[in-house]
Amino acid sequence: MSTTPAPVEAATPLHEHGPSIEEIEQSAVHFRARFDLLKAEVQKFIVGQDDIVEHVITAMIAGGHVLLEGVPGLGKTMLVRSIASALSLNFQRIQFTPDLMPADLIGTNVLIDDGKGHPRFEFSQGPIFCNMLLGDEINRATPKTQSALLEAMQERTVTVAGQTRVLAEPFFVLATQNPLEMEGTYPLPEAQLDRFFFKLRVPYPTSAQFESILDRTTERSSPVLQPVFAGDDLVFMGDFARGVPIAPSVRQRVVEVIMATHPETELASAEVKKYVRYGASPRAGQALILAAKIRAVREGRFHVATEDIFAFAEAVLRHRVMLSFEAQADGITIEQLLANSFKELRQRWEK
Amino acid sequence: MLNVKAMQDARTLADGTTLAFRKQIRMAAWRYRLERLARTSSRLAWAVAAALLVLLLVALILVSGTWLFPLALTVVFAGVAVGLGILEARVDRHRLLVRMDAHAKLPDVILSAGDWESAPRDPWRERQRTEALQLLSKLDWKQIWPIHWPRLLWLPLVTTFLLMAVLWKVQMDWVKKQWQAQVAMQQENAPxxxxxxxxxxxxxxxxxxxxxxxxxxxxxxxxxxxxxxxxxxxxxxxxxxxxxxxxxxxxxxxxxxxxxxxxxxxxxxxxxxxxxxxxxxxxxxxxxxxxxxxxxxxxxxxxxxxxxxxxxxxxxxxxxxxxxxxxxxxxxxxxxxxxxxxxxxxxxxxxxxxxxxxxxxxxxxxxxxxxxxxxxxxxxxxxxxxxxxxxxxxxxxxxxxxxxxxxxxxxxxxxxSMQPSKGAGSTVDPNRYGAATQLDANHQEMKITGTAGQGASETQTESTKDPHFEQTASNVNSAQFAAYEKLSEEATQDENLPVADRQMIKRYFEDIRPQGNQ
Structure with missing residues (x-):
């Protein structure tokens, strides 16, 4: 029969030094509990935005950076501050402005007199030396300043005057930006965009959420956030999630999702071929699988499912797929394009 | 330190999981095959019926060709063969696992477990296999994977049967005629x-x-x-x-x-x-x-x-x-x-x-x-x-x-007749060469109607005394024979009939030819 599975392999021992199934299940329970705890703590202050909160926490567990986009006043900064407050992390906030220089961000060597007549250069750390960096309105800075974040975001190091300095672990950049159509903004370079794990669009709250926001922010007492666990736990959670296995078939689907954004491949739809300038990088695949693994654990599964991939595909690919001018002229949004592409892929897989 | 318990669990789970998987996949594969057949059955049946209809039309137009019914049988058998082929065609394992997940509403559980069957053992994978097996063992495939046969499938099947019956009738009539003509021709040509x-x-x-x-x-x-x-x-x-x-x-x-x-x-x-x-x-x-x-x-x-x-x-x-x-x-x-x-x-x-x-x-x-x-x-x-x-x-x-x-x-x-005999030549037969025989019978036809049974009953008697020539079949034959003979000659000359048939028709008219002056 063609469906005959592979021959039964000889029983081999499990990881002799690894965790047992019971230990894994126990860790998974702790993982879910911490995730829910963090989320609940953040949502003490942040009304609604469930998906945004979950996405941000997921990215942080995966060790990724998040770019939050939305019009001013939607609580982007407050969200990041809330998360930082809920975790015992060293938090820094930088308000990006057009006159912000790279040195203002990463620090610089300053001439210091030790009082004995021996002047010397001493490195003065910039705000980037923290666990969580909030880059507020990042697209208001010039590309030069924006690019100063490149090394820190990818290698988690900073090089000043030929000396490389390692950043603290964990290190996250949560940046916010205003839509590009707004006055006085500079588009982020593609290389930097690619370094963001997710790009999230913060939606306007619903009426009910809006009312709740007004209540919470206009009362005398406002919620106080308590740290629920330390940054090390976040690293541990990320490490645990990486152990979630992904089946070859599902991994293949991830590849197909990424390849479908490349107009030159056979997997690309006619729409992608027409409107996409270039597709997502391999970093997108990495981000997709990592995020999917975290979601699998969150959902109580011990494997990555296709639905985990699609749960984050838009957030992962939104800023990595570059549309052509023709798409902009035809009013095609990246969300529409991705939705159609995913639909085609699903239909193909279900055949 | 060695985790002995985990190893033992893994060994037990590994064998059991794989075998159970095989069994479950085999069961699901049949559902997959039946579903595939059900999906294409209607089109296949209509295709066979359409082919038979074409053959029937050809049979009615050509009125010849013993190959038509065998060809129709071949078409039907080909349809059955295609159906069996669809049923027996290779089942793509990956698609089967995906379909199993879809019907059981298990997001890639069986797919993943199937993918890892031959993968290196680790607790995560064993955990997943165990979970998949537990889920599978609770599933009733007939319930969660029902096979929906087309509601109107009976229509092409009945049509196919009827067309075959009509084709059989048409062909058999033709074959019978051909066979009779062949036999007649063989008889004719036989020494x-x-x-x-x-x-x-x-x-x-x-x-x-x-x-x-x-x-x-x-x-x-x-x-x-x-x-x-x-x-x-x-x-x-x-x-x-x-x-x-x-x-x-x-x-x-x-x-x-x-x-x-x-x-x-x-x-x-x-x-x-x-x-x-x-x-x-x-x-x-x-x-x-x-x-x-x-x-x-x-x-x-x-x-x-x-x-x-x-x-x-x-x-x-x-x-x-x-x-x-x-x-x-x-x-x-x-x-x-x-x-x-x-x-x-x-x-x-x-x-x-x-x-x-x-x-x-x-x-x-x-x-x-x-x-x-x-x-x-x-x-x-x-x-x-x-x-x-x-x-x-x-x-x-x-x-x-x-x-x-x-x-x-x-x-x-x-x-x-040439040998001299006693008294030969003394009398002469007045009707020696077959002059018409004068019928002098006094025909009387009686028709009695009534109710049979006991007691008095009403009866009626009708008598007719018809001229004897109207009662004589040979006269009717003589009157109609010429017309029939002419008709038969026209028919045998104008119609496209086999030679043997034509000869049979001539023989028939020869048989009914009135003798002498009848």
Whole structure:
């Protein structure tokens, strides 16, 4: 029969030094509990935005950076501050402005007199030396300043005057930006965009959420956030999630999702071929699988499912797929394009 | 430190999981195959039905081709084979696992577990396999994966069955006709065996015998001409058809000879001759013999009369009787122009009556005697030819009855008819050559209607007395035969019929041909 599975392999021992199934299940329970705890703590202050909160926490567990986009006043900064407050992390906030220089961000060597007549250069750390960096309105800075974040975001190091300095672990950049159509903004370079794990669009709250926001922010007492666990736990959670296995078939689907954004491949739809300038990088695949693994654990599964991939595909690919001018002229949004592409892929897989 | 418990769990789980997977996948694979067949069954069934419809149309248009029904069977079997092929076609394992997950609403659980079956063991994968197996063991595939056969699938299936039945009927009718025609053709072309030809040979032997009894140059010539045919018959080289054709030739030859003899025969004017001589002295016997058309007796009577006139024992008519006798003799002489000698003799007798010359009358009677002798001989030959024609007709009639010549056993005998017998020639059959039989029956048809049973019942009696010719089937046959024969000839010539069929139709009309003057 063609469906005959592979021959039964000889029983081999499990990881002799690894965790047992019971230990894994126990860790998974702790993982879910911490995730829910963090989320609940953040949502003490942040009304609604469930998906945004979950996405941000997921990215942080995966060790990724998040770019939050939305019009001013939607609580982007407050969200990041809330998360930082809920975790015992060293938090820094930088308000990006057009006159912000790279040195203002990463620090610089300053001439210091030790009082004995021996002047010397001493490195003065910039705000980037923290666990969580909030880059507020990042697209208001010039590309030069924006690019100063490149090394820190990818290698988690900073090089000043030929000396490389390692950043603290964990290190996250949560940046916010205003839509590009707004006055006085500079588009982020593609290389930097690619370094963001997710790009999230913060939606306007619903009426009910809006009312709740007004209540919470206009009362005398406002919620106080308590740290629920330390940054090390976040690293541990990320490490645990990486152990979630992904089946070859599902991994293949991830590849197909990424390849479908490349107009030159056979997997690309006619729409992608027409409107996409270039597709997502391999970093997108990495981000997709990592995020999917975290979601699998969150959902109580011990494997990555296709639905985990699609749960984050838009957030992962939104800023990595570059549309052509023709798409902009035809009013095609990246969300529409991705939705159609995913639909085609699903239909193909279900055949 | 070694995690012994985990290893043991893994070993147990590993074997159990894999085997259970195999079983579950096999069960789901059947659902997958059935679903695949159900999805395509309607289209497949309609395709087969459409193909059969085309074949049926071809069969109805061409009305030929024994290959159509086998082809239709092939189409049906091909459809079944395609169906079985779809059922048995390779099942893509990956798709099967995906479909299992979809039906069981398990997001890639079985797919992942299936992918990892042969992967290196680790707790995560074993955990997943165990979970998948536990889920699978609780699933009722019939419930979660129902097979939906098309609701109207019965329609193409019934259509297919009906088309096959109609095609079978159309084809079988055609095949039956073909088979019958083939058998008829084989029979026709088959060499006639000795048993079949025995009656005809008996006829020919009868003619041989007749030639010995009373040698005749005409019969000798005829026997000489049919000698090759007899040889072929004896060697079994002749088919039934060839025999019939030869018999037709012989019949035509006999009929021609008979027609020639009848052309110079005095039989039609025998009554006139009798009238001419009946009032002459000593010629009443001659007149009676002529009236009976017995030329042999007439010859004897003419010889006696001649002696009487030669000896002067007979008186010549006188007065008005002489004139009347002379006129009648002149009239008879004119009518007998087909026989110059008879005509000349009668003219001489007319002159003798006019001149009252007995010797001249004697000479005229002498010439008439010679002529009557020849007529007697011609009458005999004509009789023989009629007999031969009847013999041939009898043989052919037997052949046309559809069972060869067996039924045409010759009952007539030329040789026997030539053998002198006691009392032969003393009487003459008044209907010797088959004049129409006068039916004189007083037909009465009765029709009684009523209620049978005990007690009084009402009955009615109707009597009809129809003219006998309306009751005679042969008359109806005669009236309609010509029309039917014409129709059959037109049909056999115009229609595209096999040769053997055409021959059968001809035979049929030959069978129902009314005999003689019926």
């Amino acid at each position: 006639a065996n000795a048993e079949q030809l025995k009656p005809l040979e008996q006829v020919f032997q009868d003619w041989d015998e007749a030639q010995k009894v009373a040698p005749s140059p005409e019969l000798a010539e005829l026997l000489k001409q049919i000698k090759p045919m007899r040889d072929q018959m004896a060697s079994g080289q002749m088919t039934e058809k060839q025999v019939l054709l030869k018999m037709n030739d012989i019949q035509a030859r006999l009929q021609a000879a008979k027609d020639k003899l009848e052309a110079s025969s005095l039989e039609p004017m025998a009554q006139s001759l009798a009238d001419a001589v009946k009032d002459l002295d000593g010629m009443s016997g001659l007149a009676a013999a002529l009236q009976r058309k017995d030329f042999a007796a007439a010859k004897e009577q003419a010889a006696q009369a001649q002696q009487k006139y030669e000896s002067g024992a007979a008186k010549m008519p006188e007065g008005a009787n002489a004139q009347t006798a002379s006129d009648r003799l002149g009239e008879a002489a004119q009518k007998a122009s087909s026989d110059p000698q008879a005509s000349s003799s009668l003219s001489q007798m007319q002159n003798a009556v006019s001149n009252k010359d007995s010797s001249s009358m004697s000479k005229g009677l002498s010439g008439l005697k010679d002529s009557l002798a020849q007529q007697s001989q011609k009458q005999s030959q004509c009789h023989n030819l009629s007999l031969q024609l009847a013999q041939m007709g009898q043989c052919k009639n037997g052949m046309c009855n559809g069972s060869g010549i067996k039924m045409g056993m010759p009952q007539l005998s030329l040789a026997k």
